[in-house]
Amino acid sequence: MAERSEESLFEAPPIMEQERMAEAILFASAEPVSVKELNSRLPHGSDAATALSGLRDRYRDRGVNLVKVGDAWAFRTAPDLGFLMQKERVETRKLSRAAIETLAIVAYHQPVTRAEIEEIRGVSVSRGTVDQLLELNWIRFGRRKKSPGRPVTFVVTDEFLDHFGLESVRDLPGLKDLRTAGLLDNRPPPGQSLPTEDEQSGLFDE
Numbered sequence: 001m002a003e004r005s006e007e008s009l010f011e012a013p014p015i016m017e018q019e020r021m022a023e024a025i026l027f028a029s030a031e032p033v034s035v036k037e038l039n040s041r042l043p044h045g046s047d048a049a050t051a052l053s054g055l056r057d058r059y060r061d062r063g064v065n066l067v068k069v070g071d072a073w074a075f076r077t078a079p080d081l082g083f084l085m086q087k088e089r090v091e092t093r094k095l096s097r098a099a100i101e102t103l104a105i106v107a108y109h110q111p112v113t114r115a116e117i118e119e120i121r122g123v124s125v126s127r128g129t130v131d132q133l134l135e136l137n138w139i140r141f142g143r144r145k146k147s148p149g150r151p152v153t154f155v156v157t158d159e160f161l162d163h164f165g166l167e168s169v170r171d172l173p174g175l176k177d178l179r180t181a182g183l184l185d186n187r188p189p190p191g192q193s194l195p196t197e198d199e200q201s202g203l204f205d206e
Contacts, residue, residue, distance in 0.1 A: 012045030015054065022051040032072030032158060068167045070158035079165065098129045103138060107160070107169055111142040111153035138163070
């Protein structure tokens with residue numbers, strides 16, 4: 001009997017209770033929460049991944065959805081109700097064209113160095129442009145490249161994915177969509193050609 005009682009002390013709570021606990025943590029968190037962090041905060045033996053899966057199903061048709069942001073999870077307004085949040089989502093700072101182009105290049109070509117960004121854009125990248133994106137926490141420093149000088153690279157952040165409602169960079173619009181929307185110059189830089197849609201997936205391989 002003593003052994004059975006001791007085992008019960010470490011028995012994980014029912015999955016519905018785990019979902020309630022995970023729900024409370026996610027609701028109170030200002031930032032997306034990873035599965036690893038949830039497991040560290042839930043009772044011993046809990047399965048955060050299973051709890052998250054159940055929560056996502058339960059919130060699928062609600063006003064807020066449980067969404068994956070990079071390697072973490074967060075509650076977000078349902079996409080079709082985004083118009084209700086329009087006033088709250090107005091940005092007070094506008095990005096310059098140089099910043100938008102730089103951000104797009106980082107998103108589609110990461111990890112990418114400053115020299116590679118300049119080669120793709122065909123013009124130099126000012127320190128202010130990069131600093132603005134770093135301050136917004138939409139890009140961050142990545143690993144150094146194994147090339148002469150070991151230049152630092154840039155990659156997009158989870159905050160960038162969260163702001164644009166993306167789970168990963170693979171959810172970015174296709175190149176064809178960008179050209180149709182007029183957001184991509186159809187003229188490639190000198191000596192380069194634009195990748196095809198089939199080649200686009202390779203842009204995200206590290």
